[in-house]
Amino acid sequence: MGVCPILFIILDLFRETGMPNQLKRFLGFKIPVVHPFCALSCLSVKMLKIFIGLVVAGLVIALVLENYNTAKHPKRSINNSNSNRNHHGDIFYNTHPYPGAEMDNIFWFVQVSDIHISRFQDPRRITDFEEFCSETIDVIKPALVLATGDLTDAKTSSKLGSQQYEVEWQAYHNILKRSRVLERTKWIDIRGNHDAFNIISLESVNNYYRKYSATKKEGSFHYIHQTPFGSYSFICVDATLTPGPKRPFNFFGILDQTRMDELSILESKSLNSNQSIWFGHYTTSTIISPFPGIRQIMSSAVAYLCGHLHTLGGLMPVLHSRHPQGTLELELADWKDSRRFRVLAFDHDLLSFSDLSFEEWPAVLITNPKAAKYTNPAVEPLGRIQSSTHIRILAFSAAQITAVYVHIDGKLLGEARPVKGPLFTLKWDPMRYTKGLHNIEVKVEDAAGRSTVRHHEFTLEKDVSLGFGFLQSFILLTDHYILARVTFVFLVLVNLGLIVTFRYLGPPALKDSSGFASQARLSLHLFCKTNTLYYSSLLFTLCTAFGPWFIGEMIDGHSGACFAFGVFIEGHLHEGSLTFVVGVLQLVFFNIPLTCYLCWSMYLRCQGNCFRTHFRRAGRVRTLMVNVVMLALLLWQAYSCNFLLETYGTTACLLSPLRTWALVLGLLLIRYAWTCHPPRLRQFIKSSHPS
Numbered sequence: 279m280g281v282c283p284i285l286f287i288i289l290d291l292f293r294e295t296g297m298p299n300q301l302k303r304f305l306g307f308k309i310p311v312v313h314p315f316c317a318l319s320c321l322s323v324k325m326l327k328i329f330i331g332l333v334v335a336g337l338v339i340a341l342v343l344e345n346y347n348t349a350k351h352p353k354r355s356i357n358n359s360n361s362n363r364n365h366h367g368d369i370f371y372n373t374h375p376y377p378g379a380e381m382d383n384i385f386w387f388v389q390v391s392d393i394h395i396s397r398f399q400d401p402r403r404i405t406d407f408e409e410f411c412s413e414t415i416d417v418i419k420p421a422l423v424l425a426t427g428d429l430t431d432a433k434t435s436s437k438l439g440s441q442q443y444e445v446e447w448q449a450y451h452n453i454l455k456r457s458r459v460l461e462r463t464k465w466i467d468i469r470g471n472h473d474a475f476n477i478i479s480l481e482s483v484n485n486y487y488r489k490y491s492a493t494k495k496e497g498s499f500h501y502i503h504q505t506p507f508g509s510y511s512f513i514c515v516d517a518t519l520t521p522g523p524k525r526p527f528n529f530f531g532i533l534d535q536t537r538m539d540e541l542s543i544l545e546s547k548s549l550n551s552n553q554s555i556w557f558g559h560y561t562t563s564t565i566i567s568p569f570p571g572i573r574q575i576m577s578s579a580v581a582y583l584c585g586h587l588h589t590l591g592g593l594m595p596v597l598h599s600r601h602p603q604g605t606l607e608l609e610l611a612d613w614k615d616s617r618r619f620r621v622l623a624f625d626h627d628l629l630s631f632s633d634l635s636f637e638e639w640p641a642v643l644i645t646n647p648k649a650a651k652y653t654n655p656a657v658e659p660l661g662r663i664q665s666s667t668h669i670r671i672l673a674f675s676a677a678q679i680t681a682v683y684v685h686i687d688g689k690l691l692g693e694a695r696p697v698k699g700p701l702f703t704l705k706w707d708p709m710r711y712t713k714g715l716h717n718i719e720v721k722v723e724d725a726a727g728r729s730t731v732r733h734h735e736f737t738l739e740k741d742v743s744l745g746f747g748f749l750q751s752f753i754l755l756t757d758h759y760i761l762a763r764v765t766f767v768f769l770v771l772v773n774l775g776l777i778v779t780f781r782y783l784g785p786p787a788l789k790d791s792s793g794f795a796s797q798a799r800l801s802l803h804l805f806c807k808t809n810t811l812y813y814s815s816l817l818f819t820l821c822t823a824f825g826p827w828f829i830g831e832m833i834d835g836h837s838g839a840c841f842a843f844g845v846f847i848e849g850h851l852h853e854g855s856l857t858f859v860v861g862v863l864q865l866v867f868f869n870i871p872l873t874c875y876l877c878w879s880m881y882l883r884c885q886g887n888c889f890r891t892h893f894r895r896a897g898r899v900r901t902l903m904v905n906v907v908m909l910a911l912l913l914w915q916a917y918s919c920n921f922l923l924e925t926y927g928t929t930a931c932l933l934s935p936l937r938t939w940a941l942v943l944g945l946l947l948i949r950y951a952w953t954c955h956p957p958r959l960r961q962f963i964k965s966s967h968p969s
Contacts, residue, residue, distance in 0.1 A: 373659055377626050377646040377666035379705070381698040383507045384645065386623035386672060388420040389557070391585025392612035394472065395446050396431035404449055406617060410636060411457035418621060418641070418674050419699070420463055422503060424512070426585045426610070427470025427559025429491065433525075438924035440475040440525040441834075447486035454492055465492045466501060468514050470559035470586065471529060474522030478833050478848065498537065500544040502551065510624060511548035513579070515541065515558030515572065517565045521847045523832045524925055527840065530759055530855035531560040533567040541575050549578060552627050553657065557583040561609055562601075563758050566853055571757075577603035580629050580654050583620075587753070588612040596633070599746045599754040604656035607754050625670055626662050629654070632732065640675035640722040642732040647708070649734035650715060651744040664712070664738045668703040669694065677726035685719040686711070694720075712738045762858035766842065769865045770823045773873070777815055780806040801877035804884060808954075811876055814947055821935045822864060827857075828922060828937065830930025864936060868915050872944050875908045879951040889952040908948075915941045 375383055395404055415423065430446040433439065454460055469487050477485050480496050488494055501512040517531025533541070548554040556579045558565075564586060565572050576582055582605055589595045589611045597609035610633065611618035617636035622629065625645035630652070632643040647663045671694055673679050682694040682702045694702035719733035735744065745751075780802040806812050823842060832838035838847035842861045843854040919938050923931040931938055 373662070375626060376662050377628075377668060377670050379668045379697065379703045381701050383627075384623060384625040384670070384701065385421045385503075385505055385510075386418070386621060386643070387422045387424065387503075388415070388418060389424045389426060389583050389610055389620040389622065390613055391426040391559070391610045392428040392470065392588055392614050393425065393450070394428055394431040394612070394614035395450050396433065397443050397445050397449075398433070398435045399431065399437075400614075403614065404453070406636060407613065408453045408457055410613075410619070411453055411459040413676070414619075414636065415457075415459050415463060417639075417676050420621070422464035422466060422501075422512070423459070424557050424583060425465070425467035426557055426583060427468050427518075428472040428585065428612075428614075429467055429470070429487070430473060431614075432472045432475040434924070436924055438921055440472075440925065442476055442484045442486055444486055447490040451490035460492055464501075464503075466512070466514070467491050467493050468516060468557075468559060469496065469518045471518060471522075471525075471531070474518040474520070474528060476524050476833050477520075477522040478836050480520060498541055498544060500547060508552035508627075509550070511551040511554035513541070513544050513548060513554060513556045513576075515556060515560075515565075515576075515582075517558060517560050517567075519852055521833055521836070521850055523838070523845055523847060523852070526925075527832075527845050527852070527856055529564065531558075531565045532853060532855075533565060533572060535568050538568060538572075538575065541572075545575055545578060553624060553629065554579045555581055555583060555622075555629075556605075560584060560586050561597075561754055562607060563754050563756050564855075566759055566855055573601045573603060573605065576605055577601070578657065579605050580657050581606040581608055583608050583610065583622075585610050585612065588614065589616060590753075594750065594753065597750055597754060598652075599751040600654075601755065604654045606652055606654055609754065621672070621674070623672055626659070626666075628658055628660070628662065638730070639677070639726070639728055640673055640679060640724050640730045642674075642720055642722045642730050643672040644669075644718060644720055644732060644734065645672060646670040647718065647736035647738075650737040650742065651735065651746070653743065655740070655743075660740070663736070664708050666708060667705060669706050669718070671702045671704075671720055671722075672700045673702055673722045674700050675722075675724040675726075675728070677724040677728070679722060679724050681721075681723045683721045685721075687716050688719075708738060711736075714739070715742065715744075759855040759858065762856075762862060763854065766858040766861045766865070769862060769870070770819065773819050773865065773870060774816070774823075776802065777806050777812060777819075777873070781812055797881060798877075801881040804880040805873070805877040808880065810950055810954075811880070811947060814943060815873055815876075818940065818943060819869060822861060822869060825935055827860075828926065828930045828934035830926045830933060832926065864940075867911055868940065868944070871908065871911050872947070875904070876947055876951050878904065879948070883951065883954070883956040886956060912941070912944065915944065 377383075390410070393403075393407055395407070429450050430443070432442050432446065434441055454465065459465060473487050479485075480488065488496070495514075496516065498516045499514050501514070503510045503512060515533075517533050517537075519528045519532060522528055545554075556576045561584050562572050562582065567575075582601075584607070587594070587597060587609055590597075595611060595616075597611075599607050601607060606629075608620075608631065610620050613619065613636075618633060619636065620631055620633050621641060621643055622631040623643055623645050625648075628646065628648050630643055630645045630648045632641065634641050646666055646669060653660055669684055669691070671682055671684075673682055679696070679700075679702075682704075684691045684694055684704050686706075691706060692704050694704040697703050715735045715737050717733055717735050719731060721729060721731045723729045780799075783803070805815075825841070827840045827842070829839045830837065832840070832845060832847045836848050838845060840846075840857065841854070842857050844857065845852045845854075915937070919931060919934070919941055922934055922937050
């Protein structure tokens with residue numbers, strides 16, 4: 279017998295025999311007379327609602343996952359057919375020359391990012407970087423090096439404030455000079471957000487990048503690397519802020535329409551190159567740009583190289599993804615703590631790369647066949663892999679390379695032979711691997727007894743592509759400032775909507791005052807009908823949404839104001855980005871919890887409790903947990919005040935409605951809620967007039 283028929287029988291017996299009056303009075307409600315078919319109908323409606331809700335949730339999740347599906351092949355461009363790189367028919371897909379046994383049509387380069395040379399932290403960072411410039415670069419001998427921002431740390435000794443220190447820039451400059459790396463390779467260093475901290479203009483005396491960097495170029499620019507087999511474009515995306523406020527409000531980069539137009543011009547000039555690489559400090563997800571967006575502008579590039587996010591505190595050691603247009607986005611882990619760098623190579627116009635750790639030898643890069651996961655069919659002649667005659671490997675080590683073994687699908691194919699420099703090749707028959715995915719594994723040994731194994735999956739089929747993880751794609755492909763803006767607006771509207779609605783909503787009935795939902799409604803009525811609490815909360819929420827958060831020196835010697843929608847500095851407005859993230863955190867971890875705590879306090883007060891007695895009457899464990907959580911949130915708010923003091927100074931801390939004033943207001947409202955004259959619950963429910 280099913281559960282529902284048994285339930286109906288029990289209800290019928292319960293009604294026929296009757297319930298003792300004492301039990302009725304104890305429970306405080308009556309068992310309604312429910313016909314079995316009516317109960318079944320109600321149950322069916324509820325089940326239908328649950329089913330519809332699950333279907334809608336499933337569709338939303340499916341749409342989100344589809345939006346971040348990076349395994350989809352981008353459409354091949356047919357624009358500018360006079361350009362060899364953009365003539366993407368079958369002829370381009372499989373054109374000469376093919377990868378063979380000769381040292382031709384190949385060059386390699388290096389990327390390093392987020393160096394963070396500091397006068398206060400980790401002295402080994404400087405000595406290791408000098409060793410990298412002198413010894414590692416001498417072993418690899420790259421055609422060029424891309425240092426993609428945050429060359430210096432520019433943080434105070436407390437790690438909270440930000441300041442440009444000339445001694446840090448001098449240390450960076452001296453490393454380049456002593457190592458003589460600029461004489462051995464092309465060194466391109468660009469600014470990151472740390473390199474723009476606390477700088478009012480590019481002409482400022484504190485803009486040490488202009489004095490001590492190797493490139494000395496602010497703004498986006500185009501570098502063309504010339505080779506006997508063609509030219510390769512390297513386009514810098516400079517999204518750093520000018521004026522550059524103190525941390526943390528330059529975490530997002532901004533490209534205005536003028537900068538976007540400049541990048542469009544550079545992109546059109548790069549179309550005559552064999553391939554193009556775009557590079558910058560910020561990930562595209564942390565760049566604010568007007569329509570059609572930075573990803574669309576760089577769609578003709580094979581890859582975009584960046585840094586900025588480090589490893590997200592060790593949570594994401596690898597951050598790679600693919601734009602909907604096909605461009606790879608390859609974020610590099612930081613030098614600061616991880617000591618990571620990247621070796622990339624163009625081999626017959628096919629891009630390959632390997633992310634490496636400092637002082638770990640041998641360094642290995644398989645250039646043919648390239649990894650299926652990192653193909654860009656829109657711009658790469660992938661057919662050359664199928665027509666190639668040799669597997670090609672770049673192997674670097676401080677000691678002599680003694681052996682290079684190649685396995686495919688677990689079977690030893692042979693030992694690769696040295697050609698010239700770091701290039702090793704091994705003859706193969708690609709026709710044996712025309713179907714599906716295959717795994718190539720290379721083991722390299724050197725004279726010092728060290729060995730390294732590298733492997734990846736490759737394919738010779740046109741329509742096979744591997745996607746990236748959802749979390750990686752979400753981090754790199756989401757415009758986070760838009761997500762933060764929408765979340766902030768939603769939370770503000772919900773907060774305002776609730777307190778305004780309950781302010782003018784009729785009072786609840788006494789019989790509905792049992793249960794969590796009813797108690798929550800009653801608590802909101804008590805809160806919103808109390809003028810002091812209602813108007814304080816209303817003004818506080820409006821100030822969070824529209825008012826200035828603080829006023830002070832956004833840059834040393836230059837005052838400004840911070841709002842949710844942006845930061846004003848000396849007549850300049852930087853569009854809101856991280857401000858919305860800060861606003862969301864403020865609402866979630868202070869404004870809304872404070873409102874909930876005040877509602878809870880008023881509900882207990884109307885039952886005759888005070889702060890001392892509510893621990894005994896309302897349950898020790900629950901009340902202790904609630905008060906501990908609220909205390910923790912107040913301490914978090916106090917820390918936010920200290921952070922503001924350290925970063926923007928005393929004036930900003932004193933003139934901060936969002937931080938300092940909010941903390942004082944919260945303490946006063948909590949005291950008021952526990953000391954005000956307790957409302958009488960029955961009188962309150964009968965009355966609909968504000969107190």
